[in-house]
Amino acid sequence: MSTQVQTTLRGPEAFGLARKAVEEMERAGVWPTPLNFELWLHFLGDPDGALGQEMTRLLKAGDAFTEGTAEMLAAEYLPRxxxxxxxxxxxxxxxxxxxxxxxxxxxxxxxxxxxxxxxxxxxxxxxxxxxxxxxxxxxxxxxxxxxxxxxxxxxxxxxxxxxxxxxxxxxxxxxxxxxxxMTDALTNLANRKAFDEELLRACDEAEKKRQTLSLAVIDIDHFKRFNDTWGHQTGDQVLRYVASVIGRVSKAPRVAARYGGEEFAIIFPTESASAVEAALNAMREEVGTRALRRRSTNDELGAVTISAGVAQRRPGESGSSLLDRADEALYASKRGGRNRVTNGERMDEAA
Known part of the structure; x- marks a missing residue:
């Protein structure tokens, strides 16, 4: 909890902040659970902080504020x-x-x-x-x-x-x-904080040892449609399913994380982008082969597909630059029709 929020909650403004938190949750259609209430207190008490900025982004994007979202935010921003x-x-x-x-x-x-x-x-x-x-x-x-x-x-x-x-x-x-x-509560993969730290460490090690390092970013196609059609609990079910496939493929020394929302990232130490591309295509095919059903009604949910982009680290390149290039490859997969893997190295060669 930031010093600013702590000061507010110990002063005469505490009751006003608490009332505002409940009002804002009602306006956003979010249930006032203890965890959501704590998150909203932080959000409103320090809107320019890291948590405040992330919640502002989620709300502006119209993303559903599910129980999984709350757990992810709490794991990432409140564990300290x-x-x-x-x-x-x-x-x-x-x-x-x-x-x-x-x-x-x-x-x-x-x-x-x-x-x-x-x-x-x-x-x-x-x-x-x-x-x-x-x-x-x-x-x-x-x-x-x-x-x-x-x-x-x-x-x-x-x-x-x-x-x-x-x-x-x-x-x-x-x-x-x-x-x-350091763990995402919904998927049991690493959370964003753990991912950021591991990416920094992996880049430093690759630089020192002059080793290959690749990074993949993965996104569930049309995830908002699952939430809008079937509800947030079913959306969480889809997230857990995709995460389970990613987790099986990403055994050590690979590191898989839920990067945010329906987006995942995997660090591939010592592996080239072409080798990672093959692994991601096998993962993509496995995700699409299973017919998911809604637990509460047994209704078929339709096909679940993923898109991915991969980039291979260049000598001297930072983790943030590598992540940007992997993101560019992911967006190329989405522009190309989704349910595919784009190798960022081939994009660079074509350019």
Whole structure:
């Protein structure tokens, strides 16, 4: 949540912003779910922010604001707050664990020091002791001190073992939170934030190693028609279906993401545009072979087709430039009648 929105929600304007959020959602035909309400508060509280700009774009384009859209926006623009909260919570637990372990170590150190003093005293007593009773007293004192040190060490070992388990649990939990923050909730593919970071990393690696790198952008043909004809839930069903095919084809080291709305992107490390073109055509054919049915009524939805464009990275080229060229290839597929793959390298050769 931006500082601007936080300030507004803690001041006298909070109630007005909340009322406006409900009014705007009603005007846009969006249900006032908790997630939608949170998104609209951010949108109206900071319209020039990243989330505000994206929501403005979606609303102006007339795109349906579905549950999937809300989840995608939340995953992309709201996870930082959640992640920060999780990190703060984990930090508090870790601090408690460290404090407890420190106390246990300090106690064990004091016990060891006392044991050393007992040994020193016992040594002095033994030198002058000649009576069995005196010797028995020294041995008894040593036995008691040894038992106490062993107990303290056992407690410390148990505390350290428990802390190790707790730290491992925290690490696993935070890793899951990180994965959630980088995953599109509707399709389980990477979200746009994760894609942007991976594209930057992939371009840097390709430049350093002088390797081939290709990028594909994919769009579901006439997706708005599915939403308008069958409703948003059916549209989400179509999105999940296409994403499942893309996910099967895009095993590591390939990286697939839901880039926005009905658009997807795939990074192909070390693969040429011609090899990627063949993979995309196989994907396109698989998507078109299945006859989808509406879950609630079992009505046939008709053919689902996809269009795609692919571009191969040039030496020194940035991720944004590569993405622009892949987008140009995608638009060429749409202009050419859709349900096809356009290789941007062939476009450049023809030009």
């Amino acid at each position: 707050g959640r992640l920060s909260e999780e990190i703060r919570d984990a930090g508090a637990v870790l601090n408690r664990e460290l404090s407890t372990v420190s106390e246990a170590i300090a106690k064990a150190q004091r016990s060891q020091a006392a044991y050393g003093e007992t040994l020193a005293g016992a040594s002095a007593h033994l030198e002058g002791a000649s009576e069995p009773t005196a010797l028995l007293g020294v041995v008894s004192k040593l036995t008691k001190a040894t038992t106490q040190v062993q107990a303290e060490n056992a407690t410390l070992e148990k505390r350290l073992a428990n802390s190790t388990k707790e730290v491992a649990r925290l690490r696993e939990h935070l890793e899951q939170v990180r994965r959630d923050a």
